[in-house]
Amino acid sequence: GAGVSQSPRYxxxxxxxxxxxxxxxxxxxxxxxxxxQALGQGPEFLTYFQNEAQLxxxxxxxxxxxxxxxxxxxxxxxxxxxxxxxxxxxxxxSSAPGSSYNSPLHFGNGTRLTVT
Amino acid sequence: xxxxSQHNHHVILSEAASLELGCNYSYGGTVNLxxxxxxxxxxxxxxxxxxxxxxxxxxxxxxxxEFIKSKFSFNLRKPSVxxxxxxxxxxxxxxxxxxxxxxFGTGTRLQVxx
Numbered sequence: 001g002a003g004v005s006q007s008p009r010y011x012x013x014x015x016x017x018x019x020x021x022x023x024x025x026x027x028x029x030x031x032x033x034x035x036x037q038a039l040g041q042g043p044e045f046l047t048y049f050q051n052e053a054q055l056x057x058x059x060x061x062x063x064x065x066x067x068x069x070x071x072x073x074x075x076x077x078x079x080x081x082x083x084x085x086x087x088x089x090x091x092x093x094s095s096a097p098g099s100s101y102n103s104p105l106h107f108g109n110g111t112r113l114t115v116t
Numbered sequence: 117x118x119x120x121s122q123h124n125h126h127v128i129l130s131e132a133a134s135l136e137l138g139c140n141y142s143y144g145g146t147v148n149l150x151x152x153x154x155x156x157x158x159x160x161x162x163x164x165x166x167x168x169x170x171x172x173x174x175x176x177x178x179x180x181x182e183f184i185k186s187k188f189s190f191n192l193r194k195p196s197v198x199x200x201x202x203x204x205x206x207x208x209x210x211x212x213x214x215x216x217x218x219x220f221g222t223g224t225r226l227q228v229x230x
Contacts, residue, residue, distance in 0.1 A: 041222055041223075056217065058217075
């Protein structure tokens with residue numbers, strides 16, 4: 001389909017392991033966002049890319065979290081030395097060219113990360 | 117920092133009942149407002165949005181929302197709900213000055229019974 005694709009859908013990691021979550025945005029979408037959604041909460045902003053440039057990473061909770069989008073399309077969110085509090089659904093969203101705040105976000109199905 | 121409050125966490129309605137879900141935001145500047153919906157097993161999708169102009173906006177599936185600037189509110193309404201409206205509803209706001217951060221409320225789980 002033409003939607004935002006995220007993989008894997010589910011990931012179980014032992015505490016201390018590193019994980020990498022992938023997002024394939026809609027083709028041609030310039031803006032890409034990562035959100036974290038804890039159980040029973042709304043999505044919380046992590047970081048924002050415009051093409052390959054990471055313009056805002058103020059939502060990343062610690063230096064264990066790292067995101068990249070080297071060629072301006074696919075993005076990877078990496079979490080090092082995972083902790084139990086990292087358990088959440090990680091959502092990726094993209095939006096069409098233009099002002100990011102005027103363009104509605106298209107979300108993927110998310111990756112559910114469980115840290116044991 | 118901006119924040120969004122959704123006062124109803126879980127709402128149960130019978131089919132054909134009217135719906136109103138509350139949403140209040142904290143930011144006093146110029147904002148764009150959204151309602152997103154997440155049906156069971158599906159991704160978040162846009163229900164409706166307000167940028168400017170007529171404060172009463174209409175979205176998909178018969179939903180509408182009214183922006184009341186003086187009350188910092190953007191409540192979602194539907195005159196007659198259907199079983200298929202069972203979903204989680206999220207209000208979201210973006211400060212037009214930040215150009216990046218969409219801030220979500222905690223969501224309202226709507227359950228429509230037959």
